[in-house]
Amino acid sequence: MNYEEIKSLTGIPKKIYNELSKNKKVNTFLKMSNIMAVGRLGYNDHGKTHSKIVTNNAIKILKILYKKGIKPSFMKDCKGSFEDSLVITIMGAYLHDIGNAIHRDIHHLHSAYLSMNIIEEILKKYYDEEKAYQMTTEILHAIYSHSEGIMSLTIEAGVIAVADGTDMTKGRSRIPICKKCYDIHSVSAASVEKVIIKEGEEKPVKIEVILSNEAGIFQIQEVLGEKIKWSGIKDYISVYAKVEKEKPVFEEINF
Template sequence: MEELKKLNGVAKEIFNELENNVKVNTLLKMSNIMAVKRLGYNDHGKTHARIVANNAIKILKILNKRNIVPSYVKECKGSFEDSLVITLVGAYLHDIGNSVHRKEHHLHSAYLAKDIVEEILKKYYSEEKAYQMLTEILHAIYSHSEGIPSITVEAGCIAVADGTDMTKGRSRIPICRKCYDIHSISAASVEKVTILEGKDRPIKIEVILSNEAGIFQIQEVLGEKINWSGLKDYISVYAKVEKESPVFKEITL
């Protein structure tokens, strides 16, 4: 969680508020009860929230370094720290709606997050700016699901980061506990996901697999997130089978 550890200033204070907020922690706990215990999905709780927040911030920083300006900076005259806060909060809260139901969980997450985010932001920003940033965060939360285009850079970072949390035991595809199918095999095949600054494209995502079945996981989970993120032109994905090839090969999404 190197990016979360690097946070400072207002971003760090807001992260600490999220970490210690009783309502947020309860919603994340209930999200796991609903998603994991009742529906057979993998973690959608606090660990997932931290991983997605960390990876989204990393993606945002690389894009900014490569002169892809965050939307709030470009269109609302905000600072990079403002965009970082939008990305942090949106990523951390994007899955709290699972506590209500997996179906339409992105919508549930948005309305559950509204009061939480508004209360936190008003401590650090003017009322007008707090409302501006609130709408950006709610957009990012709502548009993290496949089928809904991410309109801002910050939202796109969150959508892609959500897809990167797919190592074995953390698959976004539910595993059938009583069968041996492509979903189960693929979900258990992703050993490691690394986000790097690329050469031709700003973001390079490397995935190490234990077997080729993991390609299905990359295409169906990460690929779909990238395709709806608005950031597809800035991202390349490479994979290799750990014990079969020393070379990463680009994956067509």
């Protein structure tokens, strides 16, 4: 992945992203998240690469929604700018999984309290105190609500939840895989070849998933489908799947 959206960042969003990516505490938490999630529990990557993929895809989805006339929540409710919402999205996406360093169970809550001081420290360099605190709560909401079962209440949070679900190409499943098993989980996880995010026609955002075989539909439903269901932005997202070399067109998947 070339992280084109991250590379296109400028101004304060770029500075804040660079601070996050170089922050010793953040990098250590991400490293420990992989020791816990991958090494001890058998999940796939929940470390720095996952953070970058989710951040990149979240930026892309947010930009598409804004281009299509859907105003981010911080702009609408707090009179912020699109740049402010972009910063909220970047920080929430990058930090959403660091709580795995504590435990996979309720990791969304662990991520929120581990992130708070990091977020405040960085934001106070660029914003006045009140605005920094406002943005902190929005970021913490996005982190807390990225897990299934908790409804995202802002556009920014929903974007992060959906972006989290898009990191599911083969070798990167969000579902724990038994390496010695040959079941629907393992077959499906190995079937997702590519995920493409683009502007849609009927709905603002179109996600295309290219599969090597139809077993990948299970992965789409269980991973991306659940994220979309709880994102609060379900009405803005369409998902299409195509089995590579078997079917010439994408077929829409309804959740």
